[in-house]
Amino acid sequence: MFVPFSVNDFLDRARTVYGERVGVVDEPVQPAPSLGDVTYAELATLARRQAAKLDELGLEVGDRVAVVSQNSARLLTSFFGVCGSGRVLVPVNFRLRPDEVSYIVQHSGARVVYVDPELDEALASVTAEHRFVLGDDDDLFAPEGVEPRPWEPDEAATACINYTSGTTARPKGVQITHRNIWVNAVTFAMHAGVSDRDVYLHTLPMFHANGWGMPFATTGLGVPQVVLRKVDGAEILRRVEQHGVTFLCAAPAVVASVLDAAATWEGEIPGRDRVRIICAGAPPPTRTIVRVQEELGWEFIQIYGLTETSPLLTINRTRSEWDDLPAEERASRLVRAGAPALGVRLDVDKEGEVLARSNVVLEGYWEQPEESARALEGGWFHTGDGGVLGDDGYLTISDRKKDVIITGGENVSSIEVEDVLFSHPAVAEVAVIGVPDEKWGETIKALVVLADGASATEAELIAWCKERAAGYKAPTSVEFRDELARTATGKLQKFMLRQPYWEGRERQVG
Numbered sequence: 001m002f003v004p005f006s007v008n009d010f011l012d013r014a015r016t017v018y019g020e021r022v023g024v025v026d027e028p029v030q031p032a033p034s035l036g037d038v039t040y041a042e043l044a045t046l047a048r049r050q051a052a053k054l055d056e057l058g059l060e061v062g063d064r065v066a067v068v069s070q071n072s073a074r075l076l077t078s079f080f081g082v083c084g085s086g087r088v089l090v091p092v093n094f095r096l097r098p099d100e101v102s103y104i105v106q107h108s109g110a111r112v113v114y115v116d117p118e119l120d121e122a123l124a125s126v127t128a129e130h131r132f133v134l135g136d137d138d139d140l141f142a143p144e145g146v147e148p149r150p151w152e153p154d155e156a157a158t159a160c161i162n163y164t165s166g167t168t169a170r171p172k173g174v175q176i177t178h179r180n181i182w183v184n185a186v187t188f189a190m191h192a193g194v195s196d197r198d199v200y201l202h203t204l205p206m207f208h209a210n211g212w213g214m215p216f217a218t219t220g221l222g223v224p225q226v227v228l229r230k231v232d233g234a235e236i237l238r239r240v241e242q243h244g245v246t247f248l249c250a251a252p253a254v255v256a257s258v259l260d261a262a263a264t265w266e267g268e269i270p271g272r273d274r275v276r277i278i279c280a281g282a283p284p285p286t287r288t289i290v291r292v293q294e295e296l297g298w299e300f301i302q303i304y305g306l307t308e309t310s311p312l313l314t315i316n317r318t319r320s321e322w323d324d325l326p327a328e329e330r331a332s333r334l335v336r337a338g339a340p341a342l343g344v345r346l347d348v349d350k351e352g353e354v355l356a357r358s359n360v361v362l363e364g365y366w367e368q369p370e371e372s373a374r375a376l377e378g379g380w381f382h383t384g385d386g387g388v389l390g391d392d393g394y395l396t397i398s399d400r401k402k403d404v405i406i407t408g409g410e411n412v413s414s415i416e417v418e419d420v421l422f423s424h425p426a427v428a429e430v431a432v433i434g435v436p437d438e439k440w441g442e443t444i445k446a447l448v449v450l451a452d453g454a455s456a457t458e459a460e461l462i463a464w465c466k467e468r469a470a471g472y473k474a475p476t477s478v479e480f481r482d483e484l485a486r487t488a489t490g491k492l493q494k495f496m497l498r499q500p501y502w503e504g505r506e507r508q509v510g
């Protein structure tokens, strides 16, 4: 029997089996009225009312709905209300500037856009056929009792388009299907040992690879989900204590902020011997892994993947064979990206690029057939990451082939930052590179050659970038040079430019 996978499977099960259980604890204090504690039965009702609202607005199957919001119960509901009725959710990075958000809304062809009240003024120029501010729930949900039009699930249909910065100046829209979501959520939950006794804390932004798919996995298993709107180490510890949280996902910079907060925390660290923290986005320092185990008493799990792979490709979790190893030695095994998740095949090509094949790999980039063909050439997904596959099947990410900087867990396209700097009249040549940084893993450095007779200061160029792109994409330092190393064909030699900053390090990524 063939039954098409869809996101509705997760919510249907939650409603049937865990209907009375609190499924979502919304952020208590936020600019929109908090939805408070929402049971899974109520979440299912909200999703149906949201679908009915989209019917009322005249949205067809396949139409796009963009939501620009910090983590919230309303955004979480949209994963089911929008995708579960055959429409396509475009969750947008709330840190982007208005023109960046407008590009995504327009490129995706979103007919409806919802923005968080805190962003409303700044995003006044972001428009669509229907534009609403989250919080007035008549705009989001049809009245109770109005039933949505039925949708016949199609597992090959696109459920979400997640825009990600990569090798092009503009972000690309990653089309994730219902089937991608299903396989990612189920294998992730299996490998991370998620059960209905867990309590999940949404530390990851939900827009980023759909919160790595955890909204689906946790819903399907009836796991209560605690929404966190703003990342803060001490607040994470408080929520872990208050809600009995058992697992969370985080980039290394967030793990570091929890460790910082723990240093001044009074009393027993919450969740000792209970919490597991799943880390990805960049390779964490070995020391961080040891500290998580020793100072927090939490289990450290690493995964590796990309927005394009839903994202789970590999997972690294302590196995029984490592139980008796000294902490440092165990950490030296956990520092690797991990072993392939079930159903993932990995390879490393002659140039050292990691290739993957799996049912979690994207359908394609939205309206960019050439980029899609390039990424999927030869029937393998080209990750753009440099890596080494050990004899034991474990992958280590050692290098980056693509021109992307990952700072604090977010991707930044070097080309995009170079474009912005180029638009400054004093800049004649520019190369933007990632350099190691204690806090952020990598931070952005611009190497600039000034035009003849022109002058500009470091502070001026940084401010120029902040005015024109999201703050996290601005360089944190600028170095002025007389010339930049180029190949014979005039191409910038990024590798050469990066080298001095990474010398003596085992990996060329942070």
Ligand code: AMP
Pocket (backbone or CB within 6 Å): 164, 209, 279, 280, 281, 282, 283, 284, 302, 303, 304, 305, 306, 307, 308, 311, 337, 383, 384, 385, 397, 400, 406, 409, 410, 411
């Ligand atoms: P994104 O699509 O924004 O989630 O970024 C994906 C990129 O993050 C990958 O291509 C890698 O470069 C990097 N990345 C994710 N997880 C890891 C990890 N565990 N170790 C090293 N790099 C990682």
